[in-house]
Amino acid sequence: MVNVFLGSNLQRFTHGVEEVEVNASSVKSLIAELDRRYPGIADALDPKFALAINGEVIANPGYEKISDGSEVRFLAPMQGG
Amino acid sequence: MTVAVEESPVKKSYKWVGTRPVRHDGLEKVNGKARFAADMTKPRMIHGHVLRSPLAHAKILSVDTTEAESMPGVKAVVTAADFPPPSKNEGFPHRSSNLIAREKVRYEGQVVAAVAATTRRQAKAAAAKIAVKYEELPHVLTVDEAMADGAPLLHENLITKGLDTTPKQASNIAKRDYFEQGDLEAGFAEADVVYEHEFTTKVVHQGYIEPHACVADTSKDGRSEIWCSSQGHFMVRSATAEMLGWETSQLKVIPAEIGGGFGGKTTIYLEPLAVKLSQKANRPVKIVMRREDVFKATGPTPGTKIRVKIGARKDGTLTAGKAWLAYESGAFPGSWGMLGGWCVFAPYDIPNVQIESFEVVVNKPVNIAYRAPSAPMAAFATETVIDQIAREIKMDPIELRLLNAVEEGDYNHSSMVGTFQRIGLKETLEAIRDHPNYKIPLGPNQGRGVATGFWFNIAQSSSATVNLTENGRAVVVTGSPDIGGSRVSMALMAAEELGIDVKFIQPVVGDTEAVGFTDVTEGSRTTFATGMAVVRACRELVTQLRERAAIMWDCSVEDVEWVDGKAHHSGNKESPLSLAEITAKAKKTGGPLNATGSLEAKGQGPAFSTQICDLEVDPETGKATILRYTTAQDAGTAIHPSYVEGQMQGGVAQGIGWALNEEYIHDKKGVMQNPGFLDYRIPVASDLPMIETVIVEVPNPKHPYGVRGVGEVGIVPPIPAIANAIHDATGLRLRDLPMSPVRVLEGLNQQNGVG
Numbered sequence: 007m008v009n010v011f012l013g014s015n016l017q018r019f020t021h022g023v024e025e026v027e028v029n030a031s032s033v034k035s036l037i038a039e040l041d042r043r044y045p046g047i048a049d050a051l052d053p054k055f056a057l058a059i060n061g062e063v064i065a066n067p068g069y070e071k072i073s074d075g076s077e078v079r080f081l082a083p084m085q086g087g
Numbered sequence: 088m089t090v091a092v093e094e095s096p097v098k099k100s101y102k103w104v105g106t107r108p109v110r111h112d113g114l115e116k117v118n119g120k121a122r123f124a125a126d127m128t129k130p131r132m133i134h135g136h137v138l139r140s141p142l143a144h145a146k147i148l149s150v151d152t153t154e155a156e157s158m159p160g161v162k163a164v165v166t167a168a169d170f171p172p173p174s175k176n177e178g179f180p181h182r183s184s185n186l187i188a189r190e191k192v193r194y195e196g197q198v199v200a201a202v203a204a205t206t207r208r209q210a211k212a213a214a215a216k217i218a219v220k221y222e223e224l225p226h227v228l229t230v231d232e233a234m235a236d237g238a239p240l241l242h243e244n245l246i247t248k249g250l251d252t253t254p255k256q257a258s259n260i261a262k263r264d265y266f267e268q269g270d271l272e273a274g275f276a277e278a279d280v281v282y283e284h285e286f287t288t289k290v291v292h293q294g295y296i297e298p299h300a301c302v303a304d305t306s307k308d309g310r311s312e313i314w315c316s317s318q319g320h321f322m323v324r325s326a327t328a329e330m331l332g333w334e335t336s337q338l339k340v341i342p343a344e345i346g347g348g349f350g351g352k353t354t355i356y357l358e359p360l361a362v363k364l365s366q367k368a369n370r371p372v373k374i375v376m377r378r379e380d381v382f383k384a385t386g387p388t389p390g391t392k393i394r395v396k397i398g399a400r401k402d403g404t405l406t407a408g409k410a411w412l413a414y415e416s417g418a419f420p421g422s423w424g425m426l427g428g429w430c431v432f433a434p435y436d437i438p439n440v441q442i443e444s445f446e447v448v449v450n451k452p453v454n455i456a457y458r459a460p461s462a463p464m465a466a467f468a469t470e471t472v473i474d475q476i477a478r479e480i481k482m483d484p485i486e487l488r489l490l491n492a493v494e495e496g497d498y499n500h501s502s503m504v505g506t507f508q509r510i511g512l513k514e515t516l517e518a519i520r521d522h523p524n525y526k527i528p529l530g531p532n533q534g535r536g537v538a539t540g541f542w543f544n545i546a547q548s549s550s551a552t553v554n555l556t557e558n559g560r561a562v563v564v565t566g567s568p569d570i571g572g573s574r575v576s577m578a579l580m581a582a583e584e585l586g587i588d589v590k591f592i593q594p595v596v597g598d599t600e601a602v603g604f605t606d607v608t609e610g611s612r613t614t615f616a617t618g619m620a621v622v623r624a625c626r627e628l629v630t631q632l633r634e635r636a637a638i639m640w641d642c643s644v645e646d647v648e649w650v651d652g653k654a655h656h657s658g659n660k661e662s663p664l665s666l667a668e669i670t671a672k673a674k675k676t677g678g679p680l681n682a683t684g685s686l687e688a689k690g691q692g693p694a695f696s697t698q699i700c701d702l703e704v705d706p707e708t709g710k711a712t713i714l715r716y717t718t719a720q721d722a723g724t725a726i727h728p729s730y731v732e733g734q735m736q737g738g739v740a741q742g743i744g745w746a747l748n749e750e751y752i753h754d755k756k757g758v759m760q761n762p763g764f765l766d767y768r769i770p771v772a773s774d775l776p777m778i779e780t781v782i783v784e785v786p787n788p789k790h791p792y793g794v795r796g797v798g799e800v801g802i803v804p805p806i807p808a809i810a811n812a813i814h815d816a817t818g819l820r821l822r823d824l825p826m827s828p829v830r831v832l833e834g835l836n837q838q839n840g841v842g
Binding site: 024062063 | 248249251253262263264265266267293348349350351353421422425426456457458459460500503504505506507508542543544545546547548609610611612687689690691789798799
């Protein structure tokens with residue numbers, strides 16, 4: 007299982023729940039499972055969303071593998087100066 | 088000073104990495120030969136002038152260019168009608184809408200039209216003849232005004248995102264972000280000391296010395312070449328193509344040298360206008376902003392209002408933190424409030440936290456990144472309250488921070504990354520605690536302030552091509568504009584990999600058709616990510632060099648090792664071959680040697696900086712003079728220590744200006760009153776002492792040389808460090824920026840019961 011943390015902009019799909027457990031082995035399957043459980047959440051993701059997997063930020067995620075027990079956080083697009 | 092905390096993950100010592108050669112572009116930069124965008128000229132070139140809104144908020148009723156088009160020398164005029172409507176998923180939100188106003192202008196300085204004429208004077212005169220009819224609307228300039236009930240709306244369809252219930256009414260609040268962790272009420276209940284205060288910061292500009300400039304030359308075949316100053320020419324290509332409705336293959340962008348960016352050149356303002364004017368005029372068109380344009384129409388950093396409440400036990404343990412942050416985003420939504428929320432408590436392990444942040448549109452220029460965007464304002468609030476707690480419980484402010492500092496393995500829910508990997512916050516705190524400057528006795532009216540700061544850094548995509556010449560030299564081509572010494576950093580890493588003298592390596596910034604896609608130079612990412620691309624290319628070249636040596640020796644490649652720039656036969660059956668000896672025979676062994684490296688980098692290490700400021704306050708004028716300034720920052724590994732120090736010092740210098748002097752001043756109509764460096768005062772050399780640096784090296788295990796980003800975090804601590812020093816000197820707690828002599832004097836007079 008993967009622990010997924012959803013920002014407040016996505017919690018309207020989970021009725022305010024911030025942390026959910028999802029059975030997934032990749033970013034692709036994670037999003038598919040989230041969307042199955044919370045219809046519409048995939049479309050609500052910013053087209054340029056980022057992820058942090060176990061503290062490592064991935065600016066352009068898509069097909070990364072996720073190991074069991076990982077902590078995944080959805081992030082808005084990154085900006086820096 | 089450099090403090091190496093751990094050995095590098097790769098080698099115990101380096102020959103080139105960590106040395107300080109003169110940068111390859113250094114001579115041209117100091118003798119005036121370096122070519123910036125405004126230096127570019129082309130045969131038959133004409134000049135553009137941009138017509139900007141004089142009003143902060145108005146409907147555009149009509150734009151009539153008839154008279155302007157008949158003016159002497161005029162070759163082309165463009166308005167919003169010349170550009171396709173904004174697409175929903177454009178790469179940078181609202182960039183098209185900001186490029187040129189359509190139904191409304193939303194800030195003073197927004198583009199309404201542009202003219203190209205034979206001379207700049209003719210273009211300016213013609214622009215003045217464009218007849219624009221406006222219906223002026225009420226405006227809002229601060230988060231308080233914009234968030235008030237019944238506030239004038241900038242966007243009639245802007246519905247707040249991130250609320251528990253989606254509102255039915257539009258407002259100026261674009262987005263709300265919310266985090267919570269633990270039990271906030273219980274956390275504050277177990278605290279012995281609780282402080283809560285409100286802080287405000289003003290809009291400030293990045294203040295780069297070079298104004299935005301570009302030259303576009305559009306051919307009749309529908310292709311255009313653009314020379315411009317930016318932090319990312321691939322971004323310029325894609326954004327310009329998007330705003331024109333063109334294919335990226337129609338555009339070639341050639342990077343000019345850049346005279347400062349600090350985040351402000353991570354977007355575009357002029358290029359689509361110049362391309363379209365050039366297309367219409369069938370001539371190359373140059374547009375150069377004036378300083379007034381830069382202030383009024385390019386992205387400053389947000390003004391903010393932030394409330395922070397922190398609780399601690401008498402032993403210094405932080406028990407709870409609550410933050411409410413409202414960030415302006417200028418005339419269109421951004422993500423500045425969210426970034427501030429990520430940073431506000433990031434340095435500390437606080438078990439019970441609640442953070443609520445808002446993104447608020449106002450009638451000011453669209454905000455854009457400025458060195459660790461959003462973090463300095465959040466740190467101003469947190470680090471000031473932390474200082475207050477330290478005084479209340481009579482604990483050294485560094486020891487208090489050390490007690491609560493995050494480290495590897497700590498889980499920080501609000502910091503965005505979640506669980507921290509190897510970081511160097513504690514090491515920067517210890518470096519400052521142990522520095523002699525922390526113990527220098529202070530005199531009358533003098534004070535010392537401490538603060539720390541966090542920034543997460545960015546990785547993204549980078550590409551590099553390395554070509555070996557016939558005589559054993561290397562040309563390293565990357566797609567990253569060099570805004571802080573990255574060319575020489577690339578050369579040093581290539582020298583280390585290839586084993587040749589860094590002076591035999593020529594680092595080049597290639598145009599959009601000369602090197603692979605590369606993201607913007609932002610987020611302190613270039614030495615990290617583009618450096619990884621260079622290392623990849625060099626390692627591929629080393630494989631090729633071994634193969635060529637094997638051909639020359641007629642042996643298996645497995646029998647060839649690459650050591651210190653030479654091929655060695657593992658059985659010592661042959662004399663070593665230098666890189667130059669191998670490239671000299673390249674035509675006989677398979678042809679030229681070159682390799683590319685490209686990647687979507689991951690694993691950038693978060694950056695931390697801790698700083699101490701000593702200053703003296705003149706009780707008669709309120710002027711704060713910086714006496715000493717010391718900054719310790721975790722660089723991971725300093726590839727070229729001089730440029731790491733330069734980044735650290737640059738961030739501090741800008742932070743000092745932000746703290747003490749800089750602010751946008753608007754009149755009641757929303758018109759900026761100080762759009763020039765005489766009235767908008769950035770620090771000059773005589774305002775600053777030598778900023779002393781301590782490079783802390785806690786190598787990032789995810790980079791072949793241990794690099795973290797170094798360009799941004801240095802600007803995070805100065806504001807609270809100075810505020811805390813002013814308090815130490817005077818007893819005044821200043822919570823509104825800038826802490827100018829007028830504000831300090833007001834505070835002192837109040838304190839003394841004067842006036």
